[in-house]
Amino acid sequence: MSANKSQATYRLFDDKADFAKKAEGIAVGLTVGSWTELPEVAKQKMEKHLGRVVSVEAHEPEGAAPGERYADITVEYPDVNFSRDIPALLVTVFGKLSMDGRIKLTGLKPSAEFLSAFPGPKLGLAGVRDYLGVQDRPLLMSIFKSVIGYDLNGLREQFLQQALGGVDLIKDDEILFENPLTPLERRVEACMSAAREAENITGQKLIYFANLTGPTSKLRENALRAIDAGVNGLLFNVLAYGFDALAELAADPAISVPIAAHPAMAGAYYPSPHHGISASVLLGTLIRIAGADLSLFPSPYGSVVMPKAENLAVQDALVNAELPQKAVLPVPSAGIHPGLVPLIVHDFGRDVVVNAGGGVHGHPLGAAAGGQAFRQAIDAVLAGEDLEAYASAGGDREPLKLAVERWGVRRP
Template sequence: MSSTTYQSYCVATYRAYDDKADFQKKALGIAVGLTVGSWTDLPEARKAEMEKHLGRVVDVTVHEPDVGQPGERYADIQIAYPDANFSRDIPALLVTVFGKLSMDGKIKLIDLSFSDAFLAAFPGPRFGLQGVRDLLGVQNRPLLMSIFKSVIGHDLPALREQFYQQALGGVDLIKDDEILFENPLTPIERRVEVCMEAAAQAERETGQKLLYAANLTGPTFSLVDQAKRAIGAGANALLFNVLAYGFDALSELSRHPEVNVPIMAHPSLAGAFYPSTYHGISANVLLGKLMRLAGADLVLFPSPYGSVVMPLAENMAIKDALLTRQAADYSFGAVQEQPLSLATSFPVPSAGIHPGLVPWILRDFGHDVVVNAGGGVHGHPKGAAAGGRAFRQAIDACLAGAPLRAYAAEGHPELQAAIDAWGTRE
């Protein structure tokens, strides 16, 4: 294929369930219907012009249930969509590959690959995993984040005290609760001021830097102004409920020259998309590939360990999407692995985490992970500062290759108290 006729495609993979469907025919219907609209009835001369806009069936793999066994008939269908058909933004891509199709029976979007040409329009995470490490000056261990315990109805002194206690425990990041919006008690600029002041106070005790992700909320078209206000008041990170605003809002925020702090993507509303077998968008696409493409420096998602449970395999697929340095490129006719230029995003498995789970988290995620806890910090029998210390001790134990209980017994009373309260799972 000469360079002038080279076509570039983004490739969507769907899982479609149907007892009887001719999946090959369905795949062809998608490839034509969601691109040029009709094909077989076009005159030959027109076909030559339209070919660069025609979707292609890359693969159809049908899974028949074994005779006499329970199970459903489904097919994994891969369709390549020419970049020529959509603008270089996530809404255009999603509307193309899953706009109408999402409503067409039992069908779930389970994977999405971006062409080089499409990727080239996205700078990706401005800081990314390495940039967040550099800001904190922490290169060689998992990071630790804590979440405010309760925030609604609290005033600035109460919030400051909560912040300070968390910071004293040695956490690297503190995030707002995602349900804290603009409010008269703790408006974002004042909140950022008092919390950053508490961070500075704690740093004098601990010698440790800290990022505070203030929740960026409010009207869509004012998000940049709101971010600038928070940053002007001293915010050194932002939390953002991406799915409530669409991926493009994150994409534009992350590339805005004045929104020059790490952005942490919250998975709020993600459960409306990913858990169904038959519908929606799988977690690896929603919370993995698209969050990274849109520029999230850190991505929260439900952990497989605690109260809000996502299966481990889905967690690992998100991790891979956030951390991989390779991507599939579909120059048509051949799939090639090639370097992915986007910076990596920090995975933050969340919910139900206590110090006794740290060995499991590190086994699953390695060291490039943020250990994130709310109740596991604030619920510590000796308070939030002790809760943070217990987590840091658990991380140190893992890095030293020591079993948690043995390490706790060797002069780490905060970890011991945490284990006494919640146990371990090594």
């Protein structure tokens, strides 16, 4: 791949199409518009703008039923055609094309030159670990049980209970907006004071991700208000605002705290096999380039599910893919309980955030014990011990024991 050409891969379903011709139509149609009929002198001028078909892999099994025939098509787009921002890239490679039949954007490899415009995550996976002083184990995140209708005291108490359980990260609900009961700055003050109270007891640092909301033009100001009030993390509904809004926040030197990207609305894009944008592009590649430090996505384990192969493709884009941007912490979410920790670590390794809501708050002894159960589950898995045996070994392991009794254990 050239340093100044960006690649996009599509899966195109069509029962009859000549896929090679379709691919050529994309490469020409989304760049110079027409080619073969151009006079030679025009071709010389236009050549540097012309898209190029990199590969066409047709899948046409014998006796394929209608709807099963497809091709994976990769096209290369000269960077000279678009500006160094994600809207320009996406509109170029999947603007008009998104509406042209049964076609899904399944891969995106921006050029080195394009990528060089994006500083990416400020902290990233390693930086968040450094900040917390936790290098050797999966991180533990918890979310509030309920936020709407709660006042500052109610929210603070929930925060404190979670923090006392030894979680590393606590995030707002993505549906908590600016409101009179828990306005941003007062919420930050209340929650960060609970974080300090817990730290005095647990000796453990904690990041609180406050939901960054409001009009697009006020996001920066709201972020700075929250930071001034003491917050050390921001949650952001990136898909509701566009990737460029995230990229601008992440690139802003004044916004010094890690950003957790929430996948709200992502299900409007990734689940269909025939349309939209793959989760690995949406919640992996683009999130990392735009510069979130954590990326949340539906786990393959719980109630809101994404197939495991897709989860691992997201992880790959966030952590392993060769990109100049720092690696991003993957946060497979929804339906997580302590009995799933062996599976999570088996699938994701240690560089993962175990993120729980009901699995913390639903603990028979309350949220603090819920967090402790998760921490014990993590300890057990890293020690290579069986979760149930570890839980039953007595001592202070009652939280894990009760969690395992309640939710069971799923082994890899």
